Amino acid sequence: MSRIAVVVKGYPRLSETFIAQEILGLERRGIPILIVALRKPYDPFIHELHRQISAEVMYLPEYVKDDPARVARAKLWAEKQPTFAAAKALFDADYANEHNANRQRRWAQGCVFAHELPEDITWIHTHYLHTPCSVARYAAHLAGRGWSFSAHAKDIWTSEEWDLRTKLDDAAWGVTCTGVNAQHLKSLSANPDKVELVYHGLDFEGFPLPSDTPSTRDGTGEPVRILSVGRAVEKKGYDDLLHALADLPETLNWHFTHIGGGELDGALKTMADGLGLSDRVTWRGAQPREEVIKACLEADLFTLPSKLAKSGDRDGLPNVLMEAQSMGLCCLSTEVSAIPELIIDGKTGLLVPPADRAALSQALAELIAKPQLRDTLGRAASAHVRKNFASAPGIDHLAEKFRKVL
Numbered sequence: 001m002s003r004i005a006v007v008v009k010g011y012p013r014l015s016e017t018f019i020a021q022e023i024l025g026l027e028r029r030g031i032p033i034l035i036v037a038l039r040k041p042y043d044p045f046i047h048e049l050h051r052q053i054s055a056e057v058m059y060l061p062e063y064v065k066d067d068p069a070r071v072a073r074a075k076l077w078a079e080k081q082p083t084f085a086a087a088k089a090l091f092d093a094d095y096a097n098e099h100n101a102n103r104q105r106r107w108a109q110g111c112v113f114a115h116e117l118p119e120d121i122t123w124i125h126t127h128y129l130h131t132p133c134s135v136a137r138y139a140a141h142l143a144g145r146g147w148s149f150s151a152h153a154k155d156i157w158t159s160e161e162w163d164l165r166t167k168l169d170d171a172a173w174g175v176t177c178t179g180v181n182a183q184h185l186k187s188l189s190a191n192p193d194k195v196e197l198v199y200h201g202l203d204f205e206g207f208p209l210p211s212d213t214p215s216t217r218d219g220t221g222e223p224v225r226i227l228s229v230g231r232a233v234e235k236k237g238y239d240d241l242l243h244a245l246a247d248l249p250e251t252l253n254w255h256f257t258h259i260g261g262g263e264l265d266g267a268l269k270t271m272a273d274g275l276g277l278s279d280r281v282t283w284r285g286a287q288p289r290e291e292v293i294k295a296c297l298e299a300d301l302f303t304l305p306s307k308l309a310k311s312g313d314r315d316g317l318p319n320v321l322m323e324a325q326s327m328g329l330c331c332l333s334t335e336v337s338a339i340p341e342l343i344i345d346g347k348t349g350l351l352v353p354p355a356d357r358a359a360l361s362q363a364l365a366e367l368i369a370k371p372q373l374r375d376t377l378g379r380a381a382s383a384h385v386r387k388n389f390a391s392a393p394g395i396d397h398l399a400e401k402f403r404k405v406l
Helices: 017-028 048-052 068-079 084-097 101-116 131-143 161-170 179-188 238-246 265-274 289-298 319-326 357-369 371-388 392-403
Strands: 003-010 033-039 056-059 121-127 146-151 173-176 195-197 224-229 254-259 281-283 301-304 331-334 350-352
Touching: 003 017, 003 131, 017 033, 017 048, 017 392, 033 131, 048 289, 068 084, 068 101, 084 101, 084 131, 084 161, 101 131, 121 131, 131 146, 131 161, 161 179, 173 179, 173 392, 179 195, 224 238, 224 289, 224 319, 224 357, 238 254, 238 265, 238 357, 254 289, 265 281, 289 319, 301 319, 301 357, 319 331, 319 371, 331 357, 331 371, 350 357, 357 371
Parallel strands: 003 033, 003 121, 033 056, 121 146, 146 173, 173 195, 224 254, 224 301, 254 281, 301 331, 331 350
Antiparallel strands: none
């Protein structure tokens, strides 16, 4: 039976449960998959989801210097293919716009991908419109396969417009996970109908329903447990959160726990120390989903103060918010990107303007002191997310599209 090649930047990755969830869901619907990754894993753990996925994984050389002989063989093979001239012309046009080593590396990876592509692969589907898409596109043209994409967040908002337009017009079809994304990509495409909104949603198996005995902690006795899960990168807004926590009234007792690794990990710890928060903050680093679920069950309040990074990068619709809400954990986040598509302010959580530290601190203080409000918002959130953001409809839709090309 034929298979679909699913291209990802790295595999497995702790921060991409939504991709693992989708791959597993497609396998369970009878879609055979080959995972093609541009780099090997570097996370210290994997999720239970990854253990359930049976797909074979092909790792491409992350850099040409990693395996120059493999790259040379692939390029020699590519030059002999009847598809070479047309595929090389696509790369040359891209290289004229982005004249750097990164673009050359993607062409090399695309050659390796096409050269080693098993004959039973009938379609190529790439996650992200930036580097993985470049590789998938070159390989698809060299190998004579059709291709499609799933677009998410950083790949959309940090890519050059010419690059997005080129890929949108070349792909057979594509999906994206938020209404904000879909509107933007449709505006760039010569054929807007080829871009569809398909929410990732959540497979609620393994996520407990809200507790029958809600927390009564109100900051006057035992500390209210505040949790956030996310990479330590600019767009997550953890610098704003630390300052907001430092500005809370001294009379409130609370403790903040962060789960996730990232490039700003050391800087954030230093910032917390400088703000006098060391005794009230726990940094747990990257953790598997099972530990995230356990932490949510022990927490009173979840916060994710997302904002626009200077590069234009931003969150899409963070899975961690859906996960926390599904368990009835009250969420405080920001009015950025697609988060308002998930959280209805004042009904299923609270939203404040992004990068507004004063508003964030005020909302934190209110939710710390009002356990009944947290419980009301958390229960409403669980009902809302379980009704409107299940993963099954989106995966069903993708499976049907893939069946047509298998």
